[in-house]
Structure formats: structure tokens, C-alpha cells
Amino acid sequence: PQTIYLKDYTPFGFQVDSVHLTFHLSPKATRVVSRIEFTPQPDAKDKTFFLHGEQLKLIAAKIDGQPVSPAVTPQGLTCDAPTEPFVWEAEVEINPQGNTALEGLYMSNGMYCTQCEAEGFRKITFYPDRPDVMSTFTVRIEGDEKVLLSNGNPTGSGEGWAEWHDPWPKPAYLFALVAGDLINHPDRFTTKSGKDVELNIWVRPGDEDKCAFGMEALIKSMKWDEDVYGLEYDLDIFNIVAVDDFNMGAMENKGLNIFNSSCVLASPETSTDANFERIEAIIAHEYFHNWTGNRITCRDWFQLCLKEGLTVYRDSQFTSDMRSASVKRISDVIDLRGRQFAEDNGPLAHQVRPESFQEINNFYTATIYEKGAEVIGMLKRLVGDDAYAKAVALYFERHDGQACTIEDWLQVFEDSTGRDLSQFSKWYSQAGTPRIKVTDDYADGTYTLTLEQSTPPTPGQPDKDPRVIPVAVGLLGQNGDEVRETEVLELTEAKQSFTFEGLSAKPIPSVLREFSAPVILERETTNAERAFLLAHDSDSFNRWEAGNTLAKESRIAMVLDGAAPDADYLDALIKLVRDDSLDPAFRSLVLSPPSQSDLAQTLFERGHTPDPQAIYDAAETFAQTLAEAMTDSLPRLYADTTVQGDYSPDAASAGKRDLNTRILSLLTRLDGGDQAARQYADADNMTVQNAALASLLKAEKGAEQSQTFFDQWQGDRLVMDKWFGLQVACAAPAKAAGLAEDLTKHALFDMKNPNRFRAVMGALAMNQAGFHYAGGAGYKLLTDNLIALDALNPQTTARMCAAYQTWKRYDDTRQGLIRTQLERIAGTENLSRDTSEMVTRILN
Ligand code: DPP
Ligand code: ZN
Numbered sequence: 001p002q003t004i005y006l007k008d009y010t011p012f013g014f015q016v017d018s019v020h021l022t023f024h025l026s027p028k029a030t031r032v033v034s035r036i037e038f039t040p041q042p043d044a045k046d047k048t049f050f051l052h053g054e055q056l057k058l059i060a061a062k063i064d065g066q067p068v069s070p071a072v073t074p075q076g077l078t079c080d081a082p083t084e085p086f087v088w089e090a091e092v093e094i095n096p097q098g099n100t101a102l103e104g105l106y107m108s109n110g111m112y113c114t115q116c117e118a119e120g121f122r123k124i125t126f127y128p129d130r131p132d133v134m135s136t137f138t139v140r141i142e143g144d145e146k147v148l149l150s151n152g153n154p155t156g157s158g159e160g161w162a163e164w165h166d167p168w169p170k171p172a173y174l175f176a177l178v179a180g181d182l183i184n185h186p187d188r189f190t191t192k193s194g195k196d197v198e199l200n201i202w203v204r205p206g207d208e209d210k211c212a213f214g215m216e217a218l219i220k221s222m223k224w225d226e227d228v229y230g231l232e233y234d235l236d237i238f239n240i241v242a243v244d245d246f247n248m249g250a251m252e253n254k255g256l257n258i259f260n261s262s263c264v265l266a267s268p269e270t271s272t273d274a275n276f277e278r279i280e281a282i283i284a285h286e287y288f289h290n291w292t293g294n295r296i297t298c299r300d301w302f303q304l305c306l307k308e309g310l311t312v313y314r315d316s317q318f319t320s321d322m323r324s325a326s327v328k329r330i331s332d333v334i335d336l337r338g339r340q341f342a343e344d345n346g347p348l349a350h351q352v353r354p355e356s357f358q359e360i361n362n363f364y365t366a367t368i369y370e371k372g373a374e375v376i377g378m379l380k381r382l383v384g385d386d387a388y389a390k391a392v393a394l395y396f397e398r399h400d401g402q403a404c405t406i407e408d409w410l411q412v413f414e415d416s417t418g419r420d421l422s423q424f425s426k427w428y429s430q431a432g433t434p435r436i437k438v439t440d441d442y443a444d445g446t447y448t449l450t451l452e453q454s455t456p457p458t459p460g461q462p463d464k465d466p467r468v469i470p471v472a473v474g475l476l477g478q479n480g481d482e483v484r485e486t487e488v489l490e491l492t493e494a495k496q497s498f499t500f501e502g503l504s505a506k507p508i509p510s511v512l513r514e515f516s517a518p519v520i521l522e523r524e525t526t527n528a529e530r531a532f533l534l535a536h537d538s539d540s541f542n543r544w545e546a547g548n549t550l551a552k553e554s555r556i557a558m559v560l561d562g563a564a565p566d567a568d569y570l571d572a573l574i575k576l577v578r579d580d581s582l583d584p585a586f587r588s589l590v591l592s593p594p595s596q597s598d599l600a601q602t603l604f605e606r607g608h609t610p611d612p613q614a615i616y617d618a619a620e621t622f623a624q625t626l627a628e629a630m631t632d633s634l635p636r637l638y639a640d641t642t643v644q645g646d647y648s649p650d651a652a653s654a655g656k657r658d659l660n661t662r663i664l665s666l667l668t669r670l671d672g673g674d675q676a677a678r679q680y681a682d683a684d685n686m687t688v689q690n691a692a693l694a695s696l697l698k699a700e701k702g703a704e705q706s707q708t709f710f711d712q713w714q715g716d717r718l719v720m721d722k723w724f725g726l727q728v729a730c731a732a733p734a735k736a737a738g739l740a741e742d743l744t745k746h747a748l749f750d751m752k753n754p755n756r757f758r759a760v761m762g763a764l765a766m767n768q769a770g771f772h773y774a775g776g777a778g779y780k781l782l783t784d785n786l787i788a789l790d791a792l793n794p795q796t797t798a799r800m801c802a803a804y805q806t807w808k809r810y811d812d813t814r815q816g817l818i819r820t821q822l823e824r825i826a827g828t829e830n831l832s833r834d835t836s837e838m839v840t841r842i843l844n
Contacts, residue, residue, distance in 0.1 A: 014040050022141075032092050052127060055123050057092060060089075061089065063082065103120040103123060104124050119361075141179060146180075149178040153167070153235055168254060171403065182205075183202070184203075186200050229314070238257075252286040252294060261717075263282045265718060269685060298403060306405065308368050347844060349431045349459060359834045378517055382490065437454075438451055448498070455467075472512060510539055559610075584659040585652075597806065612772040623665075642660055647685040676692045677692070679691070693705050736764060737777035790828065
């Protein structure tokens with residue numbers, strides 16, 4: 001496969017003045033007629049008239065009304081073009097029914113839908129399918145379906161046809177079309193300047209009672225973007241469509257967002273608290289793209305983080321405002337460490353702005369999205385809130401309607417603050433997670449904190465320069481009072497010291513408050529000091545972090561030395577969990593164990609070979625010891641945290657239920673599942689039903705409930721995904737692979753549905769001890785399924801290959817077993833470009 005480089009960027013030699021498309025829909029033979037006005041650019045370096053096009057049957061092509069015969073390859077066509085403005089017309093035939101890759105125009109449960117980001121539009125018609133080519137689109141759809149939708153505003157419709165016009169120039173990746181027998185959940189929104197906007201969530205009949213929450217989230221998002229960023233919606237209508245078969249979470253197509261149904265449909269009976277929160281965040285994310293992504297888009301796909309990092313940052317601000325900022329921050333860091341740190345410290349490590357790729361679909365990663373958002377957060381911390389607001393306002397003023405780069409983004413900050421951001425820009429160009437070694441010293445009233453930064457090598461980048469790192473620090477006195485409020489230290493050198501004067505005694509530092517930078521702190525400290533911070537730190541992130549570190553160290557000692565669970569930590573933990581004055585969501589987070597993958601990575605970095613079974617056993621022993629130590633208080637805690645009354649997905653209730661779920665899982669270790677069985681029987685919402693079933697399955701007591709769950713929900717695809725996933729997630733290590741294999745043979749397992757595939761295979765990969773269980777049955781099963789899926793859906797296959805990205809952590813036997821599987825994938829005939837790139841990178 002060919003590698004594409006950022007340095008080779010060349011603008012397209014033609015401007016597109018307008019696009020007219022007509023679709024004659026038919027499942028196996030849809031005709032797409034295009035009429036596109038081009039103006040040659042006289043100064044263009046490359047004057048070749050090349051249009052992308054893949055898997056298209058060209059019926060006819062004309063330039064200025066005269067038939068032409070372009071040279072067609074599997075990638076597209078070239079044709080002699082006039083030097084004056086001209087009209088290109090083409091008719092092509094495509095097969096939506098046969099499109100299992102779910103890129104371009106495809107069918108899902110009888111409805112037509114599209115996914116064009118990143119390069120799907122070239123599977124719809126011949127076009128310069130690159131984000132820097134922007135144009136207005138007019139679309140006519142002809143078909144028998146009741147609902148025919150495209151981007152922009154509706155301009156006319158009748159029996160069997162509809163027309164749409166999008167006045168905002170956009171790249172082809174934001175094109176969308178939907179046709180189906182759909183039902184809408186309508187509402188309206190009046191923008192701050194008084195524009196009345198029609199809102200709809202379109203779903204398949206039967207799902208109309210699952211739209212209200214998504215609609216509320218949309219309205220909240222529209223209002224929030226006006227209030228916080230001053231950004232207003234810009235069309236007469238905003239449509240969201242729920243689709244069952246979708247490779248990603250959702251897509252921000254202009255005026256016509258298309259959502260994986262799992263990311264929009266919500267009801268108390270079928271969705272958990274976590275689903276509700278995620279749906280609210282994704283609706284906001286896609287809506288916010290209307291400005292950060294659509295009005296200002298990316299010049300090329302190397303700049304993907306320009307829209308994604310910023311939009312993730314914006315949606316996290318939104319969630320913080322709607323819910324609890326400190327809970328959101330802690331959850332985001334757990335997620336960052338779980339997914340992004342694993343990526344950044346393994347063979348798939350890449351820059352926030354990559355400089356080369358083979359398949360762009362492989363770069364919709366935690367690094368581009370989540371680390372990209374962290375970079376924005378650091379920038380805001382460095383320049384301050386007011387300067388951030390000013391710079392962002394300048395960004396919209398200067399670049400509205402353009403396709404931009406990271407340089408454009410940084411320039412508005414340089415121009416509005418006068419700051420030199422050249423060193424900061426290394427966050428975009430250097431991969432890898434920086435380590436900061438912290439040492440301190442106290443003498444004569446002066447406290448000195450010394451920070452030393454370094455970043456390990458990553459593929460293609462052996463040496464790294466020091467970056468600018470904002471390190472938020474506060475100091476506590478021996479009695480637990482704060483003696484210095486949070487201050488942001490700017491670490492710019494490889495090694496740098498910061499002093500605090502006028503202190504009467506040696507303080508206890510609270511370093512990297514709010515997780516002010518995506519780095520790994522290395523600091524030799526005592527458990528006593530961690531326990532002190534857990535009890536006293538005024539920064540809730542660092543308070544949680546102190547507990548998290550204690551939890552990790554205790555488990556590591558159990559794994560390495562066969563130690564018993566740390567008694568002091570257990571005491572501190574129990575005190576905290578019982579402390580009713582603390583937010584239940586926070587108590588739940590403190591109680592949540594460090595992930596087994598995180599422990600494996602930490603052990604690996606300290607020079608040990610992690611044994612997934614030993615890590616699992618330590619987690620079990622720890623939980624059992626904790627449950628036994630809390631024998632007397634668990635029933636009371638369970639009762640106190642049980643939420644009474646009608647279900648509401650609000651943050652306070654959800655936090656309480658989350659704590660209740662953790663208490664239940666401890667209780668189940670003592671009562672053999674009695675309470676969980678009662679909770680299951682009484683459940684009137686999915687959060688508590690799911691939690692009870694999980695506890696029972698974990699205790700190997702849930703066979704009966706699993707069957708009733710199936711009987712109750714077999715008609716609901718999204719709940720069935722939970723049923724498939726939960727069984728594998730809760731399976732004991734020795735049984736996980738076998739169970740997953742049985743489930744792939746279940747009548748309702750459908751490899752072509754990405755949600756279902758991920759429910760089973762994703763859960764297996766996440767069940768660390770099960771996936772890595774001795775013998776390698778998990779590896780073989782995953783690989784068999786990846787190879788089978790690649791022929792149907794390369795994008796989802798390639799993404800799931802990341803399950804192997806941590807393979808170098810493990811012992812020779814496991815590495816050998818995994819290598820065999822990776823080589824088996826690599827050796828598959830007609831392997832997709834997506835999967836081939838991933839496997840090659842993981843193997844190297
Ligand atoms: N651009 C989409 C999103 O991140 C992914 N295709 O929302
Ligand atoms: Zn996005």
C-alpha cells in the first residue's frame with residue numbers, strides 16, 4: 001500500500017463552484033447523476049484533472065455537454081479538461097445493498113444511509129474527495145421511501161422525490177443522504193438572534209419513545225454553544241437519524257447528523273446511566289462540530305485533530321457544566337490512561353498531528369481525539385481563560401468558511417496573546433507520553449520542587465525535545481490545610497527547579513492538580529503521604545489520584561511479593577466510602593479498582609513481565625478482603641445508596657446508583673448473590689437490572705437471570721448487545737474465550753453489525769485475564785473473527801486489531817502465540833489496506 005505524506009500536500013488545481021446530485025435509489029443499482037461546475041486555477045502547480053472514485057460503474061461522462069472518455073483506475077479517473085470554467089457531468093451506478101463496509105451509500109435494515117468521512121464520498125460518485133475542496137450542494141433524491149433527507153434546507157418535495165440545498169460550502173466528507181420509512185420526534189429551537197429552527201430525530205417505527213432524551217440534549221447543546229462560545233446554528237432545520245449499522249459513534253454531516261443508534265436512542269428501561277451520559281455527550285459533540293469542523297474544516301486529514309481535539313475539548317466542557325466537573329475530569333483521565341496511554345506507549349504511538357499514513361481510517365484514535373483535547377486544555381491553562389476566549393473568537397472571525405491547519409489554530413493564539421508557541425507546537429509533532437520526575441527539598445523556609453522531563457522513543461522518533469508542560473501545584477501543611485493555592489508552573493527545560501518561599505515547615509506537595517497535562521508523574525513517595533493526600537487534598541482530582549495510586553501500589557505488592565492487601569489503605573478506603581458528606585459519584589470513583597491493563601503496563605514499565613492471571617487474582621483477593629472488612633456496613637450502605645422513586649438519568653441519581661452498584665458487587669461476595677437476585681427481580685430500569693445481572697454473572701450465579709433477560713429483550717438490538725457483551729465481560733478467565741466462541745454461534749450474532757461484533761469481540765479483548773489466558777484460545781478466536789470480518793468491513797476490523805497493541809508487555813510464550821496470530825492476519829489473501837497497515841505497525 002501507498003504511504004501518504006503531509007509534506008506532499010498540494011492544493012487541487014480546480015475550484016468547485018457548485019455541485020448538483022440526483023439519486024435514483026434502488027437497493028442493488030442506485031444511479032447517481034452529478035453536475036459539477038469547475039474553475040481551473042491558473043496558478044496551480046498540479047493541473048491534472050483527477051477525480052477520486054472507487055467501486056463505481058461509470059455509465060456516461062460529459063464535459064460542457066460533450067461526451068468524454070476518461071481514463072479510469074480503481075482509485076479514480078483522469079480526463080483532459082478545459083482551461084476555462086466548465087461543467088462536468090457523470091452518471092454512475094452503485095450497489096448500496098452489497099456495501100458491507102458501511103462507507104459511502106449503504107443499506108441498514110432497509111433504509112439508505114451514508115458515511116462519507118473520511119473518504120466515503122468517492123464510493124458515491126467521481127469527485128475531488130479531499131477536505132480542502134469545498135462547495136455548495138444541491139441534491140435531488142428519487143425513491144419510494146417515505147422520508148428522503150440530505151444536507152441543508154429542504155427546497156421542495158412531492159410523491160417519490162425531495163430536493164435539498166445546502167448554502168454553506170462544505171467538503172464532500174460532510175455530505176449525507178438518508179432514505180427510509182422513518183418516524184420523527186420533532187421539536188423547535190429559537191437561536192439567540194431569533195431564528196426559528198426545526199429539529200427532528202428520525203428513527204425506525206418502534207423507537208419513537210427513545211428520542212426525548214436525545215432531543216433535550218440537542219437543545220441544551222445549542223443553547224450552551226451560544227452562551228459559552230457565542231456560536232449560533234445556521235440552517236432552518238437540524239436533523240438527526242438513528243442507524244443500527246454504523247462503524248463509528250456518530251457523524252456530524254452538515255444539518256443531517258447520522259448516529260449509531262446506540263449513541264442516540266435512550267429510555268430508562270433499555271439504557272443505563274452510562275448510556276445516557278454518553279448520548280448527551282455525543283449529541284453535543286456532533287452538534288459542536290457545526291462550527292469546529294464544518295464552518296471551519298481541515299485542510300487535509302493530517303489536521304484531523306484540528307476539529308476532533310477541539311470538539312472533544314468542547315464536549316468535555318459541556319459535560320462538566322451539565323454534570324460534575326470533578327467527576328468528569330477523573331473519568332476522562334481514567335479513559336485517557338486506559339486507551340490513549342496504551343496507544344502512546346506501544347507500537348501504534350503517533351503524533352497528535354501525524355505526518356504520514358496509509359489509511360486515514362486508522363487515525364480516528366484516542367491520540368487524535370483525547371490527547372488532542374488535552375493539548376487544547378493545556379493551551380487554555382497556559383494562556384488563561386480570557387485569552388483563550390479571545391483567541392477562539394479570532395479563529396472563527398479569521399477562518400470561517402476555510403479549510404485550516406494546526407498552524408492557523410496556533411497563529412490566532414500567538415496573534416492575540418503575543419506568546420511564542422513554537423515550543424508548545426511540539427505537543428502536535430512529538431508522539432509519546434512525557435514522564436516527569438519530581439524531587440523536592442526544604443531548607444530555611446524555602447521549598448524547592450525540581451521537575452525533570454523526558455519522553456521515551458516512539459516508532460520513527462527516537463529523540464524528543466523538552467516541551468512546555470503546565471504543571472499545576474498546590475502545597476499542604478502538616479495539618480492538612482492548604483498553605484499555597486494552586487499555581488501553574490511552566491516546565492520548559494529538560495530539568496527545572498521552582499521555589500516557594502516563606503514556609504514555616506516542609507509542606508506536602510500536590511502535583512499535577514486536575515491532571516494539568518497528559519504525562520506520567522514519577523515521584524518517590526510514601527504510602528503515608530498518599531494517604532494524607534487522600535484524606536486532605538482540596539483538589540478532588542489529586543485526592544482521587546492519591547487513592548488510585550495506593551490501590552495500584554497495593555495490588556502491585558500483592559502480585560510481586562505475595563503481600564496481603566495494604567491494611568492502611570483498606571482502612572482509609574472504607575472510611576471514605578462510608579463518609580456520607582462526600583459526593584456518591586466521587587466515592588464510587590475512589591472505590592473503582594485500577595484497570596488490570598493499567599497495572600500490567602505499570603509492571604512492564606518497572607521492568608517486570610506482567611502475568612494477567614496474577615493481576616486478576618490480586619484484584620479478586622483485594623475485593624474479597626474489602627468486602628469482608630466491610631461486612632457490617634455493606635447492607636446499610638446498600639440501602640442508603642439505593643435510589644428511590646421514578647428513574648431519572650440526572651448526574652446526582654446516576655452517581656448514587658453507581659456507588660450502589662459497587663456496593664452490590666461487594667455484597668455479592670458475601671451473600672452468594674441473594675441481594676443481586678432481589679435487585680434483578682425488582683428492577684424497573686436498565687441501570688439496576690444490568691448491574692444486578694453483572695454481579696450475578698461474576699459470581700457464576702446468573703444463568704437463570706441471563707435467560708430471562710434474553711427472553712425479555714431479544715427483540716431489542718441495543719439491549720441484546722449488552723446481553724452479549726456482559727456475559728463475556730463477567731466471565732472467569734478460563735471461560736471467557738469459550739463463552740465468546742459460543743456466542744459467535746448464537747442465532748443473533750451478526751458479524752455485519754459492528755455493535756454486535758464489538759459487543760462480543762471487544763468484551764473479550766477487554767477481559768484482560770480472559771483474553772490472555774494461557775494457551776491462547778482468546779487470541780485464536782479474535783483472529784478468526786478479524787480475518788472473517790476483514791472481507792466485509794475493513795474499518796471495524798482494523799480498529800479491533802488494536803487489541804494486540806500491548807503484546808510486547810507479555811512473556812515469550814504469549815508473545816509467540818500473538819505473533820503467530822498477527823502473522824496469520826498479515827498473510828491473509830486480499831487483506832484490506834486498513835488491516836494491513838495496522839498489523840504491520842503492531843508487528844514492527
Ligand atoms: N467525525 C466523527 C466524530 O468524531 C467521526 N467520524 O464525531
Ligand atoms: Zn468528532
